Amino acid sequence: xxxxxxxxxxxxxxxxxxxxxxxxxxxxxxxxxxxxxxxxxxxxxxxxxxxxxx
Amino acid sequence: xxxxxxxxxxxxxxxxxxxxxxxxxxxxxxxxxxxxxxxxxxxxxxxxxxxxxxxxxxxxxxxxxxxxxxxxxxxxxxxxxxxxxxxxxxxxxxxxxxxxxxxxxxxxxxxxxxxxxxxxxxxxxxxxxxxxxxxxxxxxxxxxxxxxxxxxxxxxxxxxxxxxxxxxxxxxxxxxxxxxxxxxxxxxxxxxxxxxxxxxxxxxxxxxxxxxxxxxxxxxxxxxxxxxxxxxxxxxxxxxxxxxxxxxxxxxxxxxxxxxxxxxxxxxxxxxxxxxxxxxxxxxxxxxxxxxxxxxxxxxxxxxxxxxxxxxxxxxxxxxxxxxxxxxxxxxxxxxxxxxxxxxxxxxxxxxxxxxxxxxxxxxxxxxxxxxxxxxxxxxxxxxxxxxxxxxxxxxxxxxxxxxxxxxxxxxxxxxxxxxxxxxxxxxxxxxxxxxxxxxxxxxxxxxxxxxxxxxxxxxxxxxxxxxxxxxxxxxxxxxxxxxxxxxxxxxxxxxxxxxxxxxxxxxxxxxxxxxxxxxxxxxxxxxxxxxxxxxxxxxxxxxxxxxxxxxxxxxxxxxxxxxxxxxxxxxxxxxxxxxxxxxxxxxxxxxxxxxxxxxxxxxxxxxxxxxxxxxxxxxxxxxxxxxxxxxxxxxxxxxxxxxxxxxxxxxxxxxxxxxxxxxxxxxxxxxxxxxxxxxxxxxxxxxxxxxxxxxxxxxxxxxxxxxxxxxxxxxxxxxxxxxxxxxxxxxxxxxxxxxxxxxxxxxxxxxxxxxxxxxxxxxxxx
Ligand code: SF4
Numbered sequence: 001x002x003x004x005x006x007x008x009x010x011x012x013x014x015x016x017x018x019x020x021x022x023x024x025x026x027x028x029x030x031x032x033x034x035x036x037x038x039x040x041x042x043x044x045x046x047x048x049x050x051x052x053x054x
Numbered sequence: 055x056x057x058x059x060x061x062x063x064x065x066x067x068x069x070x071x072x073x074x075x076x077x078x079x080x081x082x083x084x085x086x087x088x089x090x091x092x093x094x095x096x097x098x099x100x101x102x103x104x105x106x107x108x109x110x111x112x113x114x115x116x117x118x119x120x121x122x123x124x125x126x127x128x129x130x131x132x133x134x135x136x137x138x139x140x141x142x143x144x145x146x147x148x149x150x151x152x153x154x155x156x157x158x159x160x161x162x163x164x165x166x167x168x169x170x171x172x173x174x175x176x177x178x179x180x181x182x183x184x185x186x187x188x189x190x191x192x193x194x195x196x197x198x199x200x201x202x203x204x205x206x207x208x209x210x211x212x213x214x215x216x217x218x219x220x221x222x223x224x225x226x227x228x229x230x231x232x233x234x235x236x237x238x239x240x241x242x243x244x245x246x247x248x249x250x251x252x253x254x255x256x257x258x259x260x261x262x263x264x265x266x267x268x269x270x271x272x273x274x275x276x277x278x279x280x281x282x283x284x285x286x287x288x289x290x291x292x293x294x295x296x297x298x299x300x301x302x303x304x305x306x307x308x309x310x311x312x313x314x315x316x317x318x319x320x321x322x323x324x325x326x327x328x329x330x331x332x333x334x335x336x337x338x339x340x341x342x343x344x345x346x347x348x349x350x351x352x353x354x355x356x357x358x359x360x361x362x363x364x365x366x367x368x369x370x371x372x373x374x375x376x377x378x379x380x381x382x383x384x385x386x387x388x389x390x391x392x393x394x395x396x397x398x399x400x401x402x403x404x405x406x407x408x409x410x411x412x413x414x415x416x417x418x419x420x421x422x423x424x425x426x427x428x429x430x431x432x433x434x435x436x437x438x439x440x441x442x443x444x445x446x447x448x449x450x451x452x453x454x455x456x457x458x459x460x461x462x463x464x465x466x467x468x469x470x471x472x473x474x475x476x477x478x479x480x481x482x483x484x485x486x487x488x489x490x491x492x493x494x495x496x497x498x499x500x501x502x503x504x505x506x507x508x509x510x511x512x513x514x515x516x517x518x519x520x521x522x523x524x525x526x527x528x529x530x531x532x533x534x535x536x537x538x539x540x541x542x543x544x545x546x547x548x549x550x551x552x553x554x555x556x557x558x559x560x561x562x563x564x565x566x567x568x569x570x571x572x573x574x575x576x577x578x579x580x581x582x583x584x585x586x587x588x589x590x591x592x593x594x595x596x597x598x599x600x601x602x603x604x605x606x607x608x609x610x611x612x613x614x615x616x617x618x619x620x621x622x623x624x625x626x627x628x629x630x631x632x633x634x635x636x637x638x639x640x641x642x643x644x645x646x647x648x649x650x651x652x653x654x655x656x657x658x659x660x661x662x663x664x665x666x667x668x669x670x671x672x673x674x675x676x677x678x679x680x681x682x683x684x685x686x687x688x689x690x691x692x693x694x695x696x697x698x699x700x701x702x703x704x705x706x707x708x709x710x711x712x713x714x715x716x717x718x719x720x721x722x723x724x725x726x727x728x729x730x731x732x733x734x735x736x737x738x739x740x741x742x743x744x745x746x747x748x749x750x751x752x753x754x755x756x757x758x759x760x761x762x763x764x765x766x767x768x769x770x771x772x773x774x775x776x777x778x779x780x781x782x783x784x785x786x787x788x789x790x791x792x793x794x795x796x797x798x799x800x801x802x803x804x805x806x807x808x809x810x811x812x813x814x815x816x817x818x819x820x821x
Pocket of ligand 1: 437
């Protein structure tokens with residue numbers, strides 16, 4: 001479950017030809033995708049506001 | 055005869071600049087004839103040590119052993135009590151390598167010219183925060199942040215505090231002291247060792263070190279003092295077992311007692327006997343044949359501040375602080391000239407009486423400190439600036455720097471009280487001219503009824519006038535505001551918020567705090583006046599803060615919820631609070647350093663606004679590709695849901711609070727009962743290694759990123775889509791916009807050999 005992956009840095013953009021052929025390797029069924037995306041906002045906790053104390 | 059003294063500011067204090075206590079003591083002791091005084095800021099030394107690749111590498115391994123992520127697999131639900139462990143394990147898993155790789159760079163950004171580049175600053179601050187989360191996870195359930203250190207032990211029970219000093223599994227400072235502090239002390243052999251404890255967060259680290267020093271150097275006298283001990287010191291010195299960590303404690307102002315203690319110990323060394331009973335404000339352990347007795351001496355006389363030497367910062371590691379220029383603290387006065395506010399206990403900390411240095415003395419000390427240390431910036435440590443000083447100090451500072459171009463003159467910030475007669479248009483202009491760039495005013499509330507109960511002797515109208523005058527003069531205005539004062543209603547709290555919003559053109563920051571009752575304040579001593587009933591914690595022999603029941607207005611719980619409502623509104627309305635600009639507010643002096651460099655508050659606010667807007671304006675347009683510098687892990691529960699539940703006021707109450715580290719009675723049980731356990735939810739936690747942010751996606755989201763990667767860029771992917779459904783395209787385009795805003799997709803420059811169709815940005819939204 002907790003598989004971890006590190007993606008490789010792309011050195012530069014591939015050409016259109018290479019990439020469209022690669023893209024078709026796996027087709028995305030866009031209608032069926034679960035497209036949720038969330039981040040945890042950097043919050044100020046009442047326990048962390050005391051930044052101007054002495 | 056040599057008499058080495060070592061003074062230590064123990065962890066945890068904030069990491070941007072030194073604190074004032076040790077430099078004042080060092081200067082005093084040296085003037086009293088003790089030439090060999092060493093001072094160490096162990097708080098910044100510890101932060102620097104923990105936030106290093108080697109340490110973090112070890113922390114990462116420890117997290118894997120102590121909080122393995124696969125332990126959460128297959129679970130039917132995750133209760134509140136395990137959410138922090140889960141969150142820590144998940145975050146460490148995806149962020150550790152990137153944090154280890156970037157932590158030295160992040161510190162260098164904080165300490166150098168890149169600090170002023172916001173696009174470098176924000177990821178660097180995040181790297182430091184995430185490094186501390188890794189350190190915390192390695193010592194779970196302990197938590198070290200830039201503003202706090204808490205353990206699984208309650209700070210208001212001496213038994214727990216003392217047990218925490220021996221728990222190496224959870225107390226990261228034991229190893230730190232053993233490796234980084236004790237060897238130097240063993241070589242130096244101080245005869246007197248002083249611990250400075252300003253905050254509750256320092257209590258356990260101080261006693262931990264006291265214990266270790268007493269064991270390693272039995273002849274060294276270990277004493278402690280500082281703001282936090284002014285509140286709970288008496289109780290602490292009465293608790294069994296503390297004599298293993300300390301020999302004595304100094305109350306309130308430390309200079310005179312410390313000098314006399316050093317004299318007495320030196321006499322002891324020379325004559326074989328010493329009398330500690332005549333030292334003012336000292337409480338000490340008298341060891342007799344039958345045991346150990348606590349002796350509390352009479353209070354010392356306050357020092358004549360104007361005759362006291364300027365603080366001596368020699369020996370502090372200026373290059374370690376997380377700021378490009380060190381802002382030095384300087385005490386212009388001690389005590390509060392007003393001293394009437396019913397909630398306030400600040401005047402208690404330093405001891406009785408109000409004393410001030412003269413404007414000429416201040417100006418001459420500051421120019422000396424400037425020349426000696428090559429610094430230009432100061433934060434004046436004062437409960438608030440008195441009106442006479444507001445008038446005289448600018449003249450003295452301008453006079454002392456005549457002939458120096460305005461931009462090279464010293465700049466400063468400090469706390470202040472609303473004094474409309476002093477902060478006139480002309481007065482504010484003079485203050486700005488003398489280098490004042492930021493003032494923090496005690497505003498507290500916009501409701502006259504509450505201001506009267508608080509005995510603030512100020513009106514909202516005067517706040518408005520003072521804020522406007524200062525802001526027009528170019529001084530940034532911060533307001534301290536309070537939510538949950540006894541009897542305050544939700545409407546009254548919202549009136550405070552409305553007032554701030556109406557003044558957002560002149561109020562740049564707000565330090566909002568929830569109301570606490572501590573044992574020194576009038577609210578505790580005379581609760582009937584405020585219609586409240588104070589609750590006592592069972593078995594809490596070091597209790598300082600108390601829960602209470604109020605017959606009118608919001609409950610403590612409602613006030614905690616109101617805090618969130620107000621904070622969310624401030625995040626939406628104040629540019630410095632918007633998005634990740636909030637980091638400037640959260641790191642002491644960081645925003646001020648921009649002001650000191652010549653950026654006006656208006657310019658800074660405009661930059662923050664532009665940045666937030668530019669972020670929001672990112673679309674799925676232009677040459678975009680997946681940000682390949684990312685690490686991801688599939689999780690059995692939602693990281694975001696865990697973080698949100700942990701941020702709920704009920705869950706927050708179950709954690710030790712800022713000043714005391716105490717657990718509110720029954721809070722954990724109440725929170726467990728009311729906050730639903732998390733259901734399993736497979737998701738992917740991604741760490742963006744460029745922006746240093748956590749983003750949570752579904753598995754499909756990761757597939758989209760991979761598809762963009764295979765396609766080479768976003769355009770290619772969209773062109774290759776088989777779907778002819780325009781709704782599907784729009785949906786994907788909107789998602790890609792979101793990925794772009796979260797930093798998982800970035801724009802790029804085409805490589806030179808790219809076909810011509812790629813040199814023109816393609817507007818995806820028109821597909
Ligand atoms: S709140 Fe400020 S003005 Fe009031 S007593 Fe405390 S330090 Fe003085």
